[in-house]
Amino acid sequence: MNYKNYLRWNKLPHIWCPGCGHGIVLGAFLRAVAQRELNKDDVAVVSGIGCSSRAAGYVDFNTLHTAHGRAIPFATGIKLSRPDMKVIVLTGDGDATAIGGNHFIHAARRNLDLTVIVFNNNIYGMTSGQFSPMTPHINFATTAPHGNFDYPFDLVELAKGAGATYVARGAAAYPRQLEKAIGQGLDHEGFSVIEAMSQCPTYYGRKNKMGTAEQMLKWQKENATVSSNPGEKIPLGVFVQVERPEYTKLTGQFIDSVSGGK
Amino acid sequence: MAKQLVQGNEACVEAAIAAGVSFFAGYPITPSTEIAEKMAEKLPAKGKVFIQMEDEIASMAAIIGASLTGAKSMTATSGPGFSLMQENIGYAAMTEVPVVVVNVQRGGPSTGTPTLPSQGDMMQARWGTHGDHPVIALAPSSVQETYDLTFEAFNLSEKYMVPVVLLMDEIVGHMREGIELYKPEKIIDRRKPVQSPEEYLPYQTDDSLIPALAPFGQGYRYHVTGLIHDETGFPSNSPKVIEGLVERINKKIDKHADEIITYNSFDVDDADVVLLAYGSPVRSARQVQQAARQEGLKVGLVQMITVWPFPHKVLSQLYRQTEATFIVPELSLGQLADELSKSVPREKILRVNRNDGSLITPAQLDAVVREAVR
Numbered sequence: 001m002n003y004k005n006y007l008r009w010n011k012l013p014h015i016w017c018p019g020c021g022h023g024i025v026l027g028a029f030l031r032a033v034a035q036r037e038l039n040k041d042d043v044a045v046v047s048g049i050g051c052s053s054r055a056a057g058y059v060d061f062n063t064l065h066t067a068h069g070r071a072i073p074f075a076t077g078i079k080l081s082r083p084d085m086k087v088i089v090l091t092g093d094g095d096a097t098a099i100g101g102n103h104f105i106h107a108a109r110r111n112l113d114l115t116v117i118v119f120n121n122n123i124y125g126m127t128s129g130q131f132s133p134m135t136p137h138i139n140f141a142t143t144a145p146h147g148n149f150d151y152p153f154d155l156v157e158l159a160k161g162a163g164a165t166y167v168a169r170g171a172a173a174y175p176r177q178l179e180k181a182i183g184q185g186l187d188h189e190g191f192s193v194i195e196a197m198s199q200c201p202t203y204y205g206r207k208n209k210m211g212t213a214e215q216m217l218k219w220q221k222e223n224a225t226v227s228s229n230p231g232e233k234i235p236l237g238v239f240v241q242v243e244r245p246e247y248t249k250l251t252g253q254f255i256d257s258v259s260g261g262k
Numbered sequence: 263m264a265k266q267l268v269q270g271n272e273a274c275v276e277a278a279i280a281a282g283v284s285f286f287a288g289y290p291i292t293p294s295t296e297i298a299e300k301m302a303e304k305l306p307a308k309g310k311v312f313i314q315m316e317d318e319i320a321s322m323a324a325i326i327g328a329s330l331t332g333a334k335s336m337t338a339t340s341g342p343g344f345s346l347m348q349e350n351i352g353y354a355a356m357t358e359v360p361v362v363v364v365n366v367q368r369g370g371p372s373t374g375t376p377t378l379p380s381q382g383d384m385m386q387a388r389w390g391t392h393g394d395h396p397v398i399a400l401a402p403s404s405v406q407e408t409y410d411l412t413f414e415a416f417n418l419s420e421k422y423m424v425p426v427v428l429l430m431d432e433i434v435g436h437m438r439e440g441i442e443l444y445k446p447e448k449i450i451d452r453r454k455p456v457q458s459p460e461e462y463l464p465y466q467t468d469d470s471l472i473p474a475l476a477p478f479g480q481g482y483r484y485h486v487t488g489l490i491h492d493e494t495g496f497p498s499n500s501p502k503v504i505e506g507l508v509e510r511i512n513k514k515i516d517k518h519a520d521e522i523i524t525y526n527s528f529d530v531d532d533a534d535v536v537l538l539a540y541g542s543p544v545r546s547a548r549q550v551q552q553a554a555r556q557e558g559l560k561v562g563l564v565q566m567i568t569v570w571p572f573p574h575k576v577l578s579q580l581y582r583q584t585e586a587t588f589i590v591p592e593l594s595l596g597q598l599a600d601e602l603s604k605s606v607p608r609e610k611i612l613r614v615n616r617n618d619g620s621l622i623t624p625a626q627l628d629a630v631v632r633e634a635v636r
Contacts, residue, residue: 057487103316
């Protein structure tokens with residue numbers, strides 16, 4: 001199926017700034033969905049608050065745009081009530097790792113079958129450029145005018161440590177690799193995390209003198225790599241892909257054993 | 263029907279199960295914990311889902327998510343957890359997703375007195391979340407009423423597509439009484455859309471002002487957001503849409519207030535003094551009121567079952583009819599008395615407040631009643 005069939009065309013144009021990487025991430029996601037020919041009625045897309053989370057409004061599924069940081073627990077309620085549905089969370093670096101950090105680690109711990117795509121633009125874009133837990137050390141932001149002395153999370157390591165059974169990182173500069181990483185996450189049964197590096201020329205890029213969107217994508221190309229020997233570069237690829245009993249399956253088995261299959 | 267000795271929190275669980283709850287998410291907190299414990303024990307055996315979430319914010323989010331798939335969903339908590347739930351109670355009010363939130367009140371502010379009763383959350387139940395929003399809150403004064411009102415909470419939430427708070431207190435939650443665990447006569451399920459998926463507008467309403475939200479995953483693909491939205495469910499900044507939505511979600515409850523509001527009144531028609539109470543103070547109030555009547559004193563009692571929407575119409579009518587003095591016993595510094603002062607002049611309201619973790623005793627109340635009738 002053509003990925004364009006999954007868009008709500010009457011809700012476009014989107015609100016993202018010129019040069020924003022989120023459209024590339026959304027495109028990679030929808031192409032992965034299209035390859036799998038997912039039935040729109042059987043998919044729920046849940047998002048939180050922020051630039052990334054507006055994506056839920058543009059895709060033609062059962063869509064839920066929730067409160068800041070809370071997409072994962074809302075998605076948990078949907079998935080547990082309808083384990084047959086494919087439940088996908090679209091979130092951002094601030095949404096998933098700051099205000100929603102607690103929910104993120106607990107859903108990973110449970111190994112609930114959610115596919116979580118974290119649009120990482122290293123900044124709070126919707127509120128115009130404050131630093132997030134994924135803004136690099138000594139980068140600039142409107143709330144870090146002298147440089148950010150917080151240390152950032154490495155989302156891949158965080159997801160691994162919390163027990164996610166599929167963890168990958170992709171980048172807008174490598175859209176095919178990103179599409180593949182998301183696709184494998186959709187296929188995986190269990191808590192799947194895909195960090196999608198995305199460029200924000202309007203705030204993060206401007207505050208850190210990274211130039212145009214094109215220059216920011218070039219920066220990604222030069223500083224991130226799909227190589228298995230990344231050296232000092234940001235590694236892209238699949239870092240965790242393990243089998244562990246999935247939460248709704250366990251819940252179902254538990255209910256069957258307690259209720260005698262009633 | 264034979265009576266059984268049941269704890270208030272257990273009665274809430276039994277009624278929820280009889281009402282058809284199929285999803286419970288919660289987080290442990292005194293004095294509501296028995297509700298989560300019993301749910302964990304009983305729901306899986308009925309083929310239903312119990313999940314202990316990482317906090318109350320997540321619990322509230324999870325029950326809204328589950329309800330969107332059509333599941334009758336519930337959580338239970340107490341003051342500090344209720345504070346954390348406010349964010350998503352607002353979300354449920356805004357998106358019109360039915361859920362039941364049980365708050366077994368304990369003393370506050372903050373961690374306060376975990377094991378002692380209070381009625382300090384009356385205003386939080388109404389105004390705890392930001393913005394002009396609707397809510398329904400019901401308050402039992404006994405274990406039997408806890409059973410009865412838990413059904414009612416589900417029915418009202420499904421009928422009006424609104425979060426309903428069951429405002430218990432530690433006394434009612436932990437007390438054991440003999441009650442009838444009957445099967446409910448009337449179970450209300452939310453309306454189903456009459457349109458085809460192609461014609462469907464999730465927030466289009468008829469004269470009832472109540473939308474018919476299709477369960478997720480049944481062919482009606484639509485968008486739900488906590489942003490101001492139009493009939494399609496998508497965000498809008500149009501002044502007309504903003505005004506229309508906020509008015510409608512509030513009017514949806516105001517318009518049906520007479521149907522929603524229930525109360526019990528005892529000997530009020532000729533009363534010189536009217537006691538007004540809800541929750542556990544009703545017990546002392548009823549005893550004092552009955553004893554006073556036996557002595558020939560013209561004392562009546564109004565027991566509020568519905569706390570929100572507040573029965574202003576009923577109480578202002580009663581005041582105009584009787585010109586009685588109102589005595590308001592409550593386990594707070596005056597949240598109920600202050601609200602009453604919108605319909606009864608302040609100088610006609612006598613406050614009996616207790617916030618030391620103890621009950622209002624009949625003796626304490628009796629002294630005030632005698633002073634008032636003299």
